[in-house]
Amino acid sequence: MDVVPSVAPGKQLHQFPNRQFRKTVSREGAPILKPYRREFSLTGESSFRTPAKLPKNIAYIQNKLKSFSDDLINIRSLLPTNLQLPGEPGEEPSARRRSREEWRQLNEPDLMMELVRDIAQDLDLVSLCFKILLNVGILTNGDRCSLFLIFGSGDQRFLVSKLFDVTENSQLTDMYEHKPIRIPYGKGIVGYVAESGETVNIPDAYQDERFNKAIDMQTGFRTKSILCMPVKNNQSEIVGVAQVINKKDEEGPFTANDEKIFERYLTFCGIGITNALLFQSSVIMYKRSDSLVLLAHYIFEEQRDMNNLLRRVLKKGCEMFSSTGCRILLRESPESDGLTTVEPENGQVVKSSESFVSCFEIYTGDDIKNKESGDEYEFQNILTPQDALAKFVAEKLKTINAVPGEPIEGFEGMVCAETIGADREIRSVLAMPILNESRNVLGVVEILNKKGEERFDRNDESLFEAFTLFCGLGIYNVMNFERLIKANNAQKVVLEILSYHASANKDEVSLIEREEIPSADSLNILSFEFADHSLDTDQTVLATIRMFMDLDLINKFRIDFQSLIRWSITVRKNYRDVMYHNWRHGFNVAQMMFAMLTSGQMSQQFTDLEVFALLVGSLCHDIDHRGTTNQFQKLSDSPLANLYSTSFMEYHHFNHFLTISQVEGNNIFKSLNEKEYADFLDLTKTTILATDLALYFKHKALFKQLVENPSTNWDDGENRVLLRSMMITGCDLSAITKPWEVQRMVAEKIASEFFNQGDIERDKFGHTPAYMMDRSKRDELPKMQVGFIDNICLELYESLEKANPLFRPLLDGCLSNRRNWSNLCERRTSFADISSANITLTSINTNRVGTLSNQPEEESGVEG
Numbered sequence: 082m083d084v085v086p087s088v089a090p091g092k093q094l095h096q097f098p099n100r101q102f103r104k105t106v107s108r109e110g111a112p113i114l115k116p117y118r119r120e121f122s123l124t125g126e127s128s129f130r131t132p133a134k135l136p137k138n139i140a141y142i143q144n145k146l147k148s149f150s151d152d153l154i155n156i157r158s159l160l161p162t163n164l165q166l167p168g169e170p171g172e173e174p175s176a177r178r179r180s181r182e183e184w185r186q187l188n189e190p191d192l193m194m195e196l197v198r199d200i201a202q203d204l205d206l207v208s209l210c211f212k213i214l215l216n217v218g219i220l221t222n223g224d225r226c227s228l229f230l231i232f233g234s235g236d237q238r239f240l241v242s243k244l245f246d247v248t249e250n251s252q253l254t255d256m257y258e259h260k261p262i263r264i265p266y267g268k269g270i271v272g273y274v275a276e277s278g279e280t281v282n283i284p285d286a287y288q289d290e291r292f293n294k295a296i297d298m299q300t301g302f303r304t305k306s307i308l309c310m311p312v313k314n315n316q317s318e319i320v321g322v323a324q325v326i327n328k329k330d331e332e333g334p335f336t337a338n339d340e341k342i343f344e345r346y347l348t349f350c351g352i353g354i355t356n357a358l359l360f361q362s363s364v365i366m367y368k369r370s371d372s373l374v375l376l377a378h379y380i381f382e383e384q385r386d387m388n389n390l391l392r393r394v395l396k397k398g399c400e401m402f403s404s405t406g407c408r409i410l411l412r413e414s415p416e417s418d419g420l421t422t423v424e425p426e427n428g429q430v431v432k433s434s435e436s437f438v439s440c441f442e443i444y445t446g447d448d449i450k451n452k453e454s455g456d457e458y459e460f461q462n463i464l465t466p467q468d469a470l471a472k473f474v475a476e477k478l479k480t481i482n483a484v485p486g487e488p489i490e491g492f493e494g495m496v497c498a499e500t501i502g503a504d505r506e507i508r509s510v511l512a513m514p515i516l517n518e519s520r521n522v523l524g525v526v527e528i529l530n531k532k533g534e535e536r537f538d539r540n541d542e543s544l545f546e547a548f549t550l551f552c553g554l555g556i557y558n559v560m561n562f563e564r565l566i567k568a569n570n571a572q573k574v575v576l577e578i579l580s581y582h583a584s585a586n587k588d589e590v591s592l593i594e595r596e597e598i599p600s601a602d603s604l605n606i607l608s609f610e611f612a613d614h615s616l617d618t619d620q621t622v623l624a625t626i627r628m629f630m631d632l633d634l635i636n637k638f639r640i641d642f643q644s645l646i647r648w649s650i651t652v653r654k655n656y657r658d659v660m661y662h663n664w665r666h667g668f669n670v671a672q673m674m675f676a677m678l679t680s681g682q683m684s685q686q687f688t689d690l691e692v693f694a695l696l697v698g699s700l701c702h703d704i705d706h707r708g709t710t711n712q713f714q715k716l717s718d719s720p721l722a723n724l725y726s727t728s729f730m731e732y733h734h735f736n737h738f739l740t741i742s743q744v745e746g747n748n749i750f751k752s753l754n755e756k757e758y759a760d761f762l763d764l765t766k767t768t769i770l771a772t773d774l775a776l777y778f779k780h781k782a783l784f785k786q787l788v789e790n791p792s793t794n795w796d797d798g799e800n801r802v803l804l805r806s807m808m809i810t811g812c813d814l815s816a817i818t819k820p821w822e823v824q825r826m827v828a829e830k831i832a833s834e835f836f837n838q839g840d841i842e843r844d845k846f847g848h849t850p851a852y853m854m855d856r857s858k859r860d861e862l863p864k865m866q867v868g869f870i871d872n873i874c875l876e877l878y879e880s881l882e883k884a885n886p887l888f889r890p891l892l893d894g895c896l897s898n899r900r901n902w903s904n905l906c907e908r909r910t911s912f913a914d915i916s917s918a919n920i921t922l923t924s925i926n927t928n929r930v931g932t933l934s935n936q937p938e939e940e941s942g943v944e945g
Contacts, residue, residue: 197349206243206357211256213323213350214247220346221308221339222332223325224248228312229264229271230321230354233539238266240275240322269293274309274322280344283307284334308335312347314355321354323347369401369544376401376551387559388441394552395443398528401548402541406505406529408442409515409552410471412522437471437524444505470496470512471525478522480513480545484536506530511537511545515553523556570724574733575740584744585650593646598623601631606672607680609815609890612823613669618653621668625649628675628696637689639752648747652700655741659708660834661827671699673812681887683808686795694761695805698768699812701738706730709838711773716846728773735769764805771806772813774873780806781876788883804884811881811891817866817874818894821901825915832862832912859912863905870899 203209214226225248229240241261267276270291274281286292286304297304305327312321325343328335376397391409398407473492474481483489483496485507496510511528526549531537537545596619601607604616604624616624629635629645656664674695678684684692707730714722714729725732739762741747753761770776784807787793787800795804816827836859839850852858853865878892905915 197346203353204357204360206354206361207256208253209353209357210243211247211251211253213353214244215249215251217323217325217343217346218247218249220342221325221335222329223308223335224327224329226326227324228321229275229324231266231275231319233266238275240264240266240271243321246326270307270309271322271324274311275319278311278319280311280340281307281309282335282340283309306334308339308343310340310343310347312354313351315352320351320358323350373547373551376548385559385562387556387563390555390559391441392443394555395441396445398526398548399443399445401544402511402528402537403532403534404528404530404537405532406442406444406527408440408527408529409524409556410437410440410468410527411524411556412437412475437468440468468525468527469493470510471527474512474525475514475522478514478516478520480511480542482511482537482542484509509534509536511541513545513549515549515556517553517557523553523560526552567724570720573720574724584741584747585647585654589650590643590647593619593622593626593650594643596623598627598630601627601679606675609673609676609680609818610820610894611669611672611676612819613665613672614823618664621664622646622649622653625668625671625700628671632675632678632684632692632696634689634693634696638693638750640749641751644746644749648742648749649700651741651744651747652704652738655704655737657706657708659706660837661830662703662706662708662834667700667703670702670809670812670815671696673815674699674809677808677812677888681885683885687801687805690757690761691764691801691805694764694768695809697738698765699809701765702734702769702772702809702813703730704734704741705737706734708834709841711775712851713838713842716842716848728770728775731770731773735766738765738769767802768805768809771809774810776806777810777873777877781880785876785880788880807877807881807884811877811888814874814877815891817870817898818878818891819898820894821898824894824898824901828862828866829912829915832859832865860909862912862915863902863910866902867899867906870895870902875899 203212210228214228217223217226225246227245227247228243230243232239232241241263243261244256245262247256264272266272270281270283270289273279273291283289283292284306286307287294289307292304292307308325310323311319312323314320323343325335325339376394395407395409399405470481470492473489477491481489481492481496485496487496489496497507508530510530512525514525515523517523526545528537528541528545531541599620604620604627605611606624606628613621626645626649629640634640635642635645652667653664656662656667678687678692678695687695709717711729711731713719719729721729721733742750750758750761780803784803787803793800795801816824816831818824819827832853835854836856839854839856842848842850842854849855858865874895875892878888878895881888882892
């Protein structure tokens, strides 16, 4: 474990790499196992740090880091050239040292001077400690020596063996591979010496209750005598403990003279260790500041693309923390569809409550799964990650530093690949939330699997806080840049709208005001077989007002009658004059929703606000439609495609509805209070977005499962959202359920609109259009319609009929038209001959009656 030794209480300096213990060979040639590593928890629980907010002055950070780097960059040039520095190759001490017998031939003053000179110029901590222990063995004629350093401060102090069981036959190269043993402060012989500062000389280790006999039993080594003494710095503060075990050649216990010599030598050792720690600390600070400067460079250089930014940041994170993995999870986008269902798995529909929209992750080293690519790093973006730990971090605003099997206060479960949502082994994790200056969570950063270490240390936590802050800066900058681009595209869209559309004028409003509003029966708008061809344009506006009247929305929401007329005319005028997705289509969808709410008695199932939103959403669901699909917007790189991340046209329809509703004289929602208005907008948005067939495919399996379950509770919030969404989809596609003559004409209009788009794709973009938009395939329209019914419509209307048997006419009409299209398909009727084809029309049974709430359970399949 990397930790920070204490030169003085509360002063953290340096982190150390883990070491791996190995087998050695005794003088008799028999293998001897070194004491195995014992694990102790620092505090018994995970470490927490409170994350910092993003600073307001970015230039201040850059200047500070640059200044710090400049101060440290020439640090090595200030030191003597004969110093042994960390990371630099040096001679193996055993290759140039005298033998123990040669050392012992020197008199005591000369021996002490030579051994002090041996360590005086070594700033590599491992090499220094190795020399110290070799020299201690010479001075005391000890068999093996160990050195423990104190880490942490206050109640969090503990000891870790820097080197363990060093003998005269040990090699320096092996020392770099040793893993440290952690010992609680004040526990055992070493812990006692560290806490008390006293020298402990034990003639018989087995007679001392502080000695742990289990280690001898497991290693086969016999500990006889122990000499243990504190190591102090030049301020007489204890920084470690040195331990010698067993006098060589059966000389008996350690003597008072051994203690005297040991103490004198450790005085110089404490100074040397302190200097090495200070130097390594300064080098680490320099490297980390240099890494942060480079990270800042990445952030301010890449502000246009989130993927590119995070790829570079995550790669740097792996390097900075010597880890094999790094992940950044971003919070849910405000443009999500509002439904929490994900695709079925193994036939079971799964609901997701994840608060993250994506997870960017990078792996290196042994954690790369596809090693055949030869890439040093593996980067990927995973949608809807299942990361329980990240959710916990985001909710609690805490830093988590944990390893598998370690409990985390307040978190259900343990740290593992399953709770993190990773497909790799998790050995350690460091996680922290990314906050903006308002302390809103932008996401969570996770560093995974410290290389060669059990876990991340407190130095890592401190650096991680700075790393997370910089990640937040980068993400925040890219998000702001994206908002700027969106605002620019929104401006272009608004200008385009203003150049095309106009609001209702006074004469148009007065004309409708003078007209008597016909009854629903006379307009036939209660019928599922309604056809709009008998109504002129003004009559469709009158019929729209009748819908509001018969649903009692004018009274319930105190809608100003003149505002309703002006709003209705404005909605009509803001539909473009395209082949199919024009005002007539919007009006027909609203009429079908009206029929569902009245003849289908669904108004009894929903609240008044839901009914209001369903009718408004139906009327406006395709407002300002351009006669082209979402895919076309993306292909043509239209401003709409750059303005929204998904469901381009549907988001535009909703926002355009907001635009015209805010025009003076058009506000039919002014009686709603703040909460009602917010709820209404959310309901309307969900209604309009649900007309994107991509969302229908995403949620249809769950809807089918719900309607087939007699115990489904339709008062459940998510179930209600799904029911409303499927109703608006049924209305949007309802032309397929109408009498044959209506269906045939609508199909020809839709096909013509699709063919026009296909022509543009081919002629302007050199793109081969989709099958249904390819004009050369127009004679296959009957086949296309049969496929459309089989793949989309039948399952939808079957499910709606199971939800409410009063919707049976829709299913009957769909089946009838399928037979008619199949008939034409069998005759190979051409596109031009469809309108004149003489076929036997199938009848539609529209006499089924009943209600959602009063149907017998075996018929309705719906409760609630």
